Amino acid sequence: MKHTIIASILIILIISVVIxxxxxxxxxxxxxQEKLNTLPQTQQSFFDYDQGSEIISEIQKYWFDRESELSLxxxxxxxxxxxxxxxxxxxxxxxxxxxxxxxxxxxxxxLLQNIKEAELxxxxxxx
Amino acid sequence: MTTIFIRTLLFYIILxxxxxxxxxxxxGQLQMTEFVTAVILSEVAALPITNDAIPVSHGLxxxxxxxxxxxxxxxxxxxxxRFRRLMDGSPxxxxxxxxxxxxxxxxxxxxxxxxxxEIRAYGYxxxxxxxxxxxxxxxxxxxxxxxxxxxxxxxxxxxxxTEKGVAFPVVVDGKINTPVLKDIKKTKGWVxxxxxxxxxxxxxxxxxxxxxxxxxxxxxxxx
Numbered sequence: 001m002k003h004t005i006i007a008s009i010l011i012i013l014i015i016s017v018v019i020x021x022x023x024x025x026x027x028x029x030x031x032x033q034e035k036l037n038t039l040p041q042t043q044q045s046f047f048d049y050d051q052g053s054e055i056i057s058e059i060q061k062y063w064f065d066r067e068s069e070l071s072l073x074x075x076x077x078x079x080x081x082x083x084x085x086x087x088x089x090x091x092x093x094x095x096x097x098x099x100x101x102x103x104x105x106x107x108x109x110x111l112l113q114n115i116k117e118a119e120l121x122x123x124x125x126x127x
Numbered sequence: 128m129t130t131i132f133i134r135t136l137l138f139y140i141i142l143x144x145x146x147x148x149x150x151x152x153x154x155g156q157l158q159m160t161e162f163v164t165a166v167i168l169s170e171v172a173a174l175p176i177t178n179d180a181i182p183v184s185h186g187l188x189x190x191x192x193x194x195x196x197x198x199x200x201x202x203x204x205x206x207x208x209r210f211r212r213l214m215d216g217s218p219x220x221x222x223x224x225x226x227x228x229x230x231x232x233x234x235x236x237x238x239x240x241x242x243x244x245e246i247r248a249y250g251y252x253x254x255x256x257x258x259x260x261x262x263x264x265x266x267x268x269x270x271x272x273x274x275x276x277x278x279x280x281x282x283x284x285x286x287x288x289t290e291k292g293v294a295f296p297v298v299v300d301g302k303i304n305t306p307v308l309k310d311i312k313k314t315k316g317w318v319x320x321x322x323x324x325x326x327x328x329x330x331x332x333x334x335x336x337x338x339x340x341x342x343x344x345x346x347x348x349x350x
Binding site: 001003004006007008010011013014017018021071072073074075076077 | 148149179180181182183184188191192194195196197198199202
């Protein structure tokens with residue numbers, strides 16, 4: 001009976017961890033995506049906008065601050081790719097290379113979306 | 128390297144705790160669900176140990192979930208007959224009153240060769256000596272002989288025997304086995320007194336046993 005009680009508590013604990021993980025990852029990714037969406041998306045706005053570098057640094061810092069918590073739930077390789085893409089995004093923005101900047105930005109948004117979807121219990125993520 | 132070492136230690140501790148939670152029965156006598164859990168557990172633990180890109184949680188969550196579910200399933204099986212039948216199945220009679228039950232043999236895919244091997248393993252010569260052969264839920268085959276071929280026991284001979292029970296090791300390699308003494312409701316003083324009667328020091332004892340009739344056997348260490 002004692003073992004069954006411990007097992008039941010462990011199951012409840014695991015379910016709680018899984019739920020916390022879903023909400024935590026979703027919140028972090030949503031906030032990062034929101035910040036990324038404030039960056040210029042078109043060639044015209046890219047050349048007119050001069051706050052990009054600060055915003056990218058801000059998102060980078062936001063991501064770095066949460067990296068250790070995220071590594072509890074997400075593959076390290078995925079986190080490393082995102083860090084690399086942030087660096088690329090900043091370099092391409094500062095060197096005013098719109099094509100490569102846009103590719104990095106789209107990749108980042110897509111990858112963050114994938115991370116969020118992978119944590120949600122959906123048909124795609126389960127099967 | 129350090130990460131893998133720490134992860135191995137972590138998984139060793141967690142896996143040991145989980146196996147302890149699941150109980151000793153898992154190692155010797157695996158039911159169907161227990162076998163499935165044991166196989167998956169080893170795989171689940173191995174992945175995050177060897178691949179440090181995988182978060183520890185990806186190994187711990189399935190490991191703890193599987194072990195906990197196994198404990199809960201075992202509990203439900205012990206409390207509910209229907210659930211037990213659903214999870215573990217029922218024993219299947221392969222030989223009924225000396226006759227082979229072909230339908231059950233086909234269902235369980237057990238061959239006549241296997242049946243005869245089991246008969247020989249139990250020390251009988253042929254099917255004519257057997258009353259029942261049963262395939263248990265654990266996959267083990269039980270052979271029950273006909274009464275005329277059954278082994279003679281003291282009761283058949285109407286002999287009076289003394290129940291000796293099990294010999295409990297109360298001293299092993301010069302050290303008093305306190306947990307065993309507690310189980311058989313004896314004290315250290317009793318052990319020392321018994322040894323004093325035989326003029327032996329506890330340090331000299333290789334092992335000392337006592338059975339239900341309080342019969343003491345002492346084997347001394349060799350010089």
